[in-house]
Amino acid sequence: MTTPFDDKLHDECGVFGVFGHEDAPALTALGLHALQHRGQEAAGIVAFDGTQFTAERHIGLVGDVFGTQGHAAHLQGPHAIGHVRYSTSGGSVARNVQPLFADLAGGGLAIAHNGNLTNARTLRNELVRDGAIFHSTSDTEVMIHLTARSEFKPVAKRLIDALKQVEGAYSLVALTSKKLIGARDPYGVRPLVLGKLDDAWILASESCAFDIIGAEFVRDVEPGEMVVITHDGLESIKPFAAKPQRFCIFEYVYFSRPDSQVEGRNVYDVRRNIGAELADEAPVAADMVVPVPDSGVPAALGFAVASGIPFELGITRNHYVGRTFIEPSERIRHLGVKLKHNANRHKLKGKRVVLVDDSIVRGTTSKKIVEMVRDAGALEVHFRIASPPTTHSCFYGVDTPDREDLLAHKFSIEGMRKFIQADSLAFVSRDGLYRAVGETKRDKNAPQFCDACFTGDYPIEPVEPDVDMALRQLSLLVEAV
Ligand code: SF4
Numbered sequence: 001m002t003t004p005f006d007d008k009l010h011d012e013c014g015v016f017g018v019f020g021h022e023d024a025p026a027l028t029a030l031g032l033h034a035l036q037h038r039g040q041e042a043a044g045i046v047a048f049d050g051t052q053f054t055a056e057r058h059i060g061l062v063g064d065v066f067g068t069q070g071h072a073a074h075l076q077g078p079h080a081i082g083h084v085r086y087s088t089s090g091g092s093v094a095r096n097v098q099p100l101f102a103d104l105a106g107g108g109l110a111i112a113h114n115g116n117l118t119n120a121r122t123l124r125n126e127l128v129r130d131g132a133i134f135h136s137t138s139d140t141e142v143m144i145h146l147t148a149r150s151e152f153k154p155v156a157k158r159l160i161d162a163l164k165q166v167e168g169a170y171s172l173v174a175l176t177s178k179k180l181i182g183a184r185d186p187y188g189v190r191p192l193v194l195g196k197l198d199d200a201w202i203l204a205s206e207s208c209a210f211d212i213i214g215a216e217f218v219r220d221v222e223p224g225e226m227v228v229i230t231h232d233g234l235e236s237i238k239p240f241a242a243k244p245q246r247f248c249i250f251e252y253v254y255f256s257r258p259d260s261q262v263e264g265r266n267v268y269d270v271r272r273n274i275g276a277e278l279a280d281e282a283p284v285a286a287d288m289v290v291p292v293p294d295s296g297v298p299a300a301l302g303f304a305v306a307s308g309i310p311f312e313l314g315i316t317r318n319h320y321v322g323r324t325f326i327e328p329s330e331r332i333r334h335l336g337v338k339l340k341h342n343a344n345r346h347k348l349k350g351k352r353v354v355l356v357d358d359s360i361v362r363g364t365t366s367k368k369i370v371e372m373v374r375d376a377g378a379l380e381v382h383f384r385i386a387s388p389p390t391t392h393s394c395f396y397g398v399d400t401p402d403r404e405d406l407l408a409h410k411f412s413i414e415g416m417r418k419f420i421q422a423d424s425l426a427f428v429s430r431d432g433l434y435r436a437v438g439e440t441k442r443d444k445n446a447p448q449f450c451d452a453c454f455t456g457d458y459p460i461e462p463v464e465p466d467v468d469m470a471l472r473q474l475s476l477l478v479e480a481v
């Protein structure tokens with residue numbers, strides 16, 4: 001759900017798991033805290049103490065849910081998985097908060113999932129026809145039902161059987177009474193990394209979640225790989241037919257934290273490289289380079305260093321704009337972007353400014369930021385964007401507006417410039433973005449990444465989201481938050 005002051009794409013989720021540490025639930029809460037940027041609507045942990053599973057799943061930020069006054073206290077045991085959620089698929093309701101848990105023949109299974117299944121609606125309809133009763137509207141429950149119905153043994157094979165039936169993007173962690181399992185879809189669209197803390201194995205969406213608990217980064221879980229962790233160690237399985245790797249390139253542009261190491265690259269370094277590419281591709285005479293904070297900062301630094309134009313923090317971000325203003329009244333709606341960003345008049349007055357941001361989605365925020373910088377006295381405002389124009393929606397676990405609402409779908413670059421009222425507007429080229437991640441250029445016959453929101457070249461056949469899903473069967477239930 002995008003707020004009125006929020007004109008970004010949003011990753012839907014972050015996942016975390018620990019196997020074999022006495023503080024597993026607390027470590028999971030810390031790991032989720034480091035992954036908070038991947039989802040702010042809800043957080044959940046399922047732990048196993050050797051006898052029973054316990055679960056806490058709530059709407060809210062990790063600190064609110066699992067902070068000192070929170071729900072962590074009764075979670076016990078050496079194994080745990082957790083999830084932070086920012087959702088479109090399945091809606092924002094308490095029953096969809098992950099990890100989901102079910103008692104299957106053979107024992108309990110908890111799953112937390114980042115991504116989106118493109119055939120979830122079809123699978124769900126078939127399962128319901130066969131008598132399955134769904135408790136939630138999330139894709140993850142489809143995986144649980146498919147696992148429950150598999151006739152294979154043990155549970156890892158049942159999960160593989162289930163995953164062979166799903167299509168789309170997923171990075172998941174699953175917990176049984178004996179195993180922690182991590183898996184990525186064959187294209188490897190969403191990230192999942194493996195770490196160690198003493199003798200405990202850790203799984204996380206990003207390596208920044210290892211740093212907070214002092215864990216060591218071991219490696220990325222590979223596309224199409226399942227890692228099965230038990231007291232005997234880690235087993236790597238490659239159960240799926242090999243596919244070309246198509247990691248989400250937007251993870252480097254915006255989703256991942258800059259201090260994360262993802263698919264062998266440091267996210268901050270990639271963002272600086274994009275800024276340098278932009279300076280090379282779209283130079284401009286100016287007095288200062290100003291990032292739109294926070295996401296535009298590394299690319300602006302790269303632009304400033306490459307161009308020799310001084311870097312200035314000409315815009316300050318208020319980090320405390322939160323849920324209070326998610327549904328503002330009409331009376332304060334006109335304050336708009338100023339709730340989140342404020343221009344430093346003292347620095348900007350009389351200056352030619354290059355603004356750098358990560359992307360333009362609807363363009364509404366960009367327009368207001370240009371206006372704000374002009375109002376602060378800037379002589380010229382040039383906008384540079386650290387991604388190619390976002391022309392298509394994402395179907396792989398990212399909250400995107402309908403294609404018709406994307407500014408780059410509606411207008412040419414000149415039309416976009418006029419809309420946001422900048423003196424000039426330029427986006428990094430597709431090849432420039434690929435150079436920034438270390439490739440020579442984009443291979444148009446076999447792109448090295450998923451870049452579908454910039455190109456429309458979808459690695460996995462997209463299916464329109466099921467808009468009715470949130471209204472289905474359980475909609476009369478009262479939501480306990
Ligand atoms: S469509 Fe864009 S946001 Fe979605 S997975 Fe592909 S690159 Fe990432």
